[in-house]
Amino acid sequence: MRPDLAQQIEAGCAVVTPNRRLAANLKHEYDARQIAAGKSAWPTADILPFSALVERVYGDALHSGRAAGLPVPLAPAQELALWENIIRESETGNSLLAIPEAAALAREAWRLAHAWGLVPRLGKYPLNDDAKAFQQWARRYEAVTRRERHTDGARLADVAGARVTGPEIRKPGSLVHYGFDLVMPQQAAFFQALSAAGCEVTGAGPEPRGGGRLRVACADSTEEIRRAAAWARARLEANGAARIGIVVPELARQRKAIQRILSAVMEPGYALPGNRHPAFPFNISLGEALTTYPLVNAAFLALELAGREIDFERASRLIRSPFLAGADAELTRRARLDAGLRKRAEPVVTLDRLLALITSEDAACPVLAQRLVALAEFRKARLFGGQPPSAWARAISEALALIGFPGERGLDSAEFQTLARWHEIVAGFAGLDRVLPRTGYTDAVSRLRRMAADALFQPETPDVPIQVLGEIEATGMAFDHLWVMGLSDDAWPRGPRPNPFLPVELLRAAGVPQGSAAGMLGQARRLTGEWLSCAGEVVLSHPRREDDREFKPSPLIFAVPEQPLPLPGYASYRGAVHDLRKLERSEDAKAPPLGAATVERGGTAVIRDHAACPFRALARHRLGAEGLAAPHAGLDAMERGTLVHRVLALAWAQLKTRSALEAITGAGLDGLLRQAAEDAVARIRRERPTVLSGRFAEIEKRRLVRLARAWLDVEKRRGGFTVLATEDKRRIEIGGLTLNARLDRVDQAEDGRRVVIDYKTGKASPGAMIGARPDEPQLPLYLVSTEPDAVAAAFAQVRAGDMKFAGLARDADVLPDVRTLPDGKLKQAEPSWARQIDAWRADLARIAAGFAGGNAEVDPKRYPDTCLYCDVKPFCRIYERLENALEEDAE
Numbered sequence: 001m002r003p004d005l006a007q008q009i010e011a012g013c014a015v016v017t018p019n020r021r022l023a024a025n026l027k028h029e030y031d032a033r034q035i036a037a038g039k040s041a042w043p044t045a046d047i048l049p050f051s052a053l054v055e056r057v058y059g060d061a062l063h064s065g066r067a068a069g070l071p072v073p074l075a076p077a078q079e080l081a082l083w084e085n086i087i088r089e090s091e092t093g094n095s096l097l098a099i100p101e102a103a104a105l106a107r108e109a110w111r112l113a114h115a116w117g118l119v120p121r122l123g124k125y126p127l128n129d130d131a132k133a134f135q136q137w138a139r140r141y142e143a144v145t146r147r148e149r150h151t152d153g154a155r156l157a158d159v160a161g162a163r164v165t166g167p168e169i170r171k172p173g174s175l176v177h178y179g180f181d182l183v184m185p186q187q188a189a190f191f192q193a194l195s196a197a198g199c200e201v202t203g204a205g206p207e208p209r210g211g212g213r214l215r216v217a218c219a220d221s222t223e224e225i226r227r228a229a230a231w232a233r234a235r236l237e238a239n240g241a242a243r244i245g246i247v248v249p250e251l252a253r254q255r256k257a258i259q260r261i262l263s264a265v266m267e268p269g270y271a272l273p274g275n276r277h278p279a280f281p282f283n284i285s286l287g288e289a290l291t292t293y294p295l296v297n298a299a300f301l302a303l304e305l306a307g308r309e310i311d312f313e314r315a316s317r318l319i320r321s322p323f324l325a326g327a328d329a330e331l332t333r334r335a336r337l338d339a340g341l342r343k344r345a346e347p348v349v350t351l352d353r354l355l356a357l358i359t360s361e362d363a364a365c366p367v368l369a370q371r372l373v374a375l376a377e378f379r380k381a382r383l384f385g386g387q388p389p390s391a392w393a394r395a396i397s398e399a400l401a402l403i404g405f406p407g408e409r410g411l412d413s414a415e416f417q418t419l420a421r422w423h424e425i426v427a428g429f430a431g432l433d434r435v436l437p438r439t440g441y442t443d444a445v446s447r448l449r450r451m452a453a454d455a456l457f458q459p460e461t462p463d464v465p466i467q468v469l470g471e472i473e474a475t476g477m478a479f480d481h482l483w484v485m486g487l488s489d490d491a492w493p494r495g496p497r498p499n500p501f502l503p504v505e506l507l508r509a510a511g512v513p514q515g516s517a518a519g520m521l522g523q524a525r526r527l528t529g530e531w532l533s534c535a536g537e538v539v540l541s542h543p544r545r546e547d548d549r550e551f552k553p554s555p556l557i558f559a560v561p562e563q564p565l566p567l568p569g570y571a572s573y574r575g576a577v578h579d580l581r582k583l584e585r586s587e588d589a590k591a592p593p594l595g596a597a598t599v600e601r602g603g604t605a606v607i608r609d610h611a612a613c614p615f616r617a618l619a620r621h622r623l624g625a626e627g628l629a630a631p632h633a634g635l636d637a638m639e640r641g642t643l644v645h646r647v648l649a650l651a652w653a654q655l656k657t658r659s660a661l662e663a664i665t666g667a668g669l670d671g672l673l674r675q676a677a678e679d680a681v682a683r684i685r686r687e688r689p690t691v692l693s694g695r696f697a698e699i700e701k702r703r704l705v706r707l708a709r710a711w712l713d714v715e716k717r718r719g720g721f722t723v724l725a726t727e728d729k730r731r732i733e734i735g736g737l738t739l740n741a742r743l744d745r746v747d748q749a750e751d752g753r754r755v756v757i758d759y760k761t762g763k764a765s766p767g768a769m770i771g772a773r774p775d776e777p778q779l780p781l782y783l784v785s786t787e788p789d790a791v792a793a794a795f796a797q798v799r800a801g802d803m804k805f806a807g808l809a810r811d812a813d814v815l816p817d818v819r820t821l822p823d824g825k826l827k828q829a830e831p832s833w834a835r836q837i838d839a840w841r842a843d844l845a846r847i848a849a850g851f852a853g854g855n856a857e858v859d860p861k862r863y864p865d866t867c868l869y870c871d872v873k874p875f876c877r878i879y880e881r882l883e884n885a886l887e888e889d890a891e
């Protein structure tokens with residue numbers, strides 16, 4: 001801190017800064033100076049941002065005996081709500097789709113107009129349609145606030161300035177405005193009023209510093225951030241007390257990348273489990289929307305679920321949120337519950353539907369269920385009709401309390417601060433009674449969400465040496481080392497960004513920087529000059545390219561010499577671990593063998609999966625791994641297939657023989673199939689009540705009847721037969737493995753020959769059931785293990801427009817369309833039926849023995865096709881293995 005400024009403060013001078021950050025920084029420097037001087041106590045320095053000074057003056061006026069008639073300031077959320085109302089009710093605004101966005105722009109225009117003294121001149125410039133609409137809204141806004149005796153942030157400096165001479169106002173004897181890039185007319189008028197009231201007002205800024213200045217070109221902006229991060233770490237390691245600044249003109253756009261890269265460079269293991277909030281040595285000035293914080297997000301998920309309906313994915317996040325009652329105690333069960341719900345839920349759910357699903361799931365989560373029931377009851381009792389915001393704020397807090405928000409585990413400091421900010425937002429929402437009429441629950445929650453999204457927030461951190469700042473925030477600050485990035489010819493100076501509600505000519509005439517290219521150039525020149533003089537070491541950098549665009553350095557930094565900047569290479573966490581590696585190879589493709597008495601669940605899928613890839617079978621059937629299902633609307637292919645199976649099973653359970661099929665009348669068959677379709681649909685609706693409702697159920701039943709009729713016409717092409725079994729439970733014993741399975745159908749021809757049949761609603765091919773690793777081993781499996789005398793194994797391909805039997809048979813006449821052996825087109829088939837049976841017996845026994853013996857090799861039958869839709873991919877890490885194999889081959 002400048003010694004002269006410190007002396008002035010000690011003498012009682014107030015210091016006013018353009019923003020809070022600079023005020024806090026100066027205060028910190030002043031206190032450090034007092035400590036260095038050996039003092040143990042000293043009067044608090046009167047250092048505050050301009051807005052706080054204005055509020056203090058107005059607060060004195062409001063709390064004095066002369067407060068009668070003073071307008072009451074509106075909070076920012078109240079201002080926005082009022083603008084929204086006015087725009088919505090206006091002729092020009094009621095057709096707008098994005099009223100909240102228009103209100104935010106109008107409020108900003110109103111603020112700019114007052115800060116730059118534009119209001120009296122507004123009518124003197126030609127107005128486009130936007131500016132005309134704004135004038136109309138502004139007149140209405142002014143009239144409403146005058147009538148209600150309100151003022152706002154834009155006018156507070158004018159209102160306070162007019163009262164600054166009053167005896168009730170605390171005025172410092174002298175005041176320094178420090179670090180202002182520009183003193184706007186409204187600020188100048190306020191300082192003038194203070195001066196007229198006897199306060200000596202002067203201006204100051206940091207003392208210019210000299211030292212090394214250099215320009216650095218980086219490959220792209222990611223490389224630029226990486227280099228700045230490494231540079232900051234190197235400077236900090238050289239001097240732990242150094243003050244380091246990183247200025248990022250596009251901070252809002254780059255915030256996430258900066259946070260990620262700085263974190264990785266400063267604290268390489270920051271993302272490891274258990275390292276929830278590492279103490280980083282940097283602070284990013286720009287906060288994030290409050291809605292992005294998990295705690296606040298959880299609150300909104302619960303509030304939205306209590307409304308109409310939400311996407312299942314959002315409900316799923318709520319179920320797994322740590323910010324609900326019982327979250328820790330039911331952690332694993334809630335994860336299981338979520339996995340189960342995904343199989344039956346629709347893509348969009350209501351609270352009642354979610355509760356019904358939860359109640360019918362096996363994974364018991366009593367606390368969650370109980371809290372959601374309480375929320376559902378509360379919704380019926382309290383969350384309806386129109387209510388004022390304060391009543392909604394109370395109801396919202398009660399609803400959140402009912403689900404146990406914010407959970408039972410202790411909040412850490414960052415979460416605690418987030419919760420406090422959330423409470424402030426809800427309290428601010430309650431304060432909207434002054435400007436908002438009664439509103440419905442959904443509107444109330446979406447307004448609250450907008451307020452939280454507008455609230456940029458970040459938990460406070462202890463004083464840290466590295467400050468990451470936006471371009472304007474660095475004004476007035478002093479550093480030992482400063483890096484300014486993003487200064488390419490494309491980005492610096494920035495282009496003008498005039499507010500669309502204010503005439504551009506007026507902005508230009510008034511000298512508002514964002515109103516014109518010349519204004520932005522002037523501002524960029526001033527800021528560049530300040531950066532170059534505010535630190536001992538200054539590095540200015542720019543990216544050379546971004547996507548396919550190439551950049552040069554901004555002309556404003558061209559005079560600074562480009563120089564190499566050697567930096568230490570800091571290893572990433574991954575790199576550090578890799579460097580320490582001591583590799584040991586261990587082949588682990590063997591799981592413990594199964595016990596002799598084990599009955600494997602999963603039926604014939606165990607054999608099919610093991611044939612496709614031994615590891616897949618192990619993961620799915622012994623370790624219980626399965627991919628998370630994605631909720632879907634209507635029926636998926638599997639459910640459609642199940643319905644067809646069911647209808648045909650019910651139909652044959654009644655018909656039993658081909659002669660009965662021949663004998664039944666068309667109307668009789670229709671009735672029978674209709675009833676079977678009714679039963680099948682009713683069964684699936686017991687599982688998923690909303691999946692087939694009303695007209696959709698009718699359409700599906702008609703489809704099923706049509707399909708079944710067409711299939712039964714195919715069956716009529718066969719000779720006489722009896723259906724011996726449908727959906728028959730069988731116990732299969734093979735290769736030391738015992739499986740419970742269900743056989744679709746066994747028929748017996750009039751001459752006693754038996755065939756096993758499996759329904760398929762997709763394409764079926766006899767080739768899929770042969771070979772050492774068959775894709776569809778179920779029919780051969782039934783055949784060799786439970787129907788050894790059968791003479792055919794065939795898929796019944798029940799597919800609209802392509803109905804047929806597809807299979808292998810000993811005799812060509814036993815079923816239409818089946819193939820007999822030898823068959824030149826079936827390369828892997830044996831030359832005769834008897835040899836094929838022997839091959840099946842041997843192959844299937846070997847596969848079963850492999851599974852029972854614990855073979856767990858990652859060995860897909862046909863890579864990559866076999867792996868394409870495999871849901872245990874993340875588990876087997878096939879891609880990493882292949883990459884390693886390729887690297888080894890290359891070596």
Ligand code: SF4
Nearest residue numbers: 613616867870876878
């Ligand atoms: S992804 Fe491929 S290699 Fe991995 S388990 Fe599945 S089938 Fe086997």
